[in-house]
Amino acid sequence: MADANVRIPEEAKDRLAAIAAAEGLSLRAYLARLAETLLTPAERAERAEKARTALKKWNGYAPTAAEQQGLDGELDRRLAQVTGST
Numbered sequence: 001m002a003d004a005n006v007r008i009p010e011e012a013k014d015r016l017a018a019i020a021a022a023e024g025l026s027l028r029a030y031l032a033r034l035a036e037t038l039l040t041p042a043e044r045a046e047r048a049e050k051a052r053t054a055l056k057k058w059n060g061y062a063p064t065a066a067e068q069q070g071l072d073g074e075l076d077r078r079l080a081q082v083t084g085s086t
Helices: 010-022 027-037 041-059 065-083
Strands: none
């Protein structure tokens, strides 16, 4: 397996290294595990579509694009509220 060099701010590297160490991992192992667990935008879209299909089959729920956009906005608003961001 080839290694890659990634340039990030020193503060970010130090933070990631501390998180990795707290989990008993090297920074390299932590980043490899992180990459395996995160979804790409395409993977997230695929899962969302599967969820919509399952909901429609289960209970007939099929929101319109406008309803989905409104729900996304409401979720963003609530997340911003609990995280203190604007």
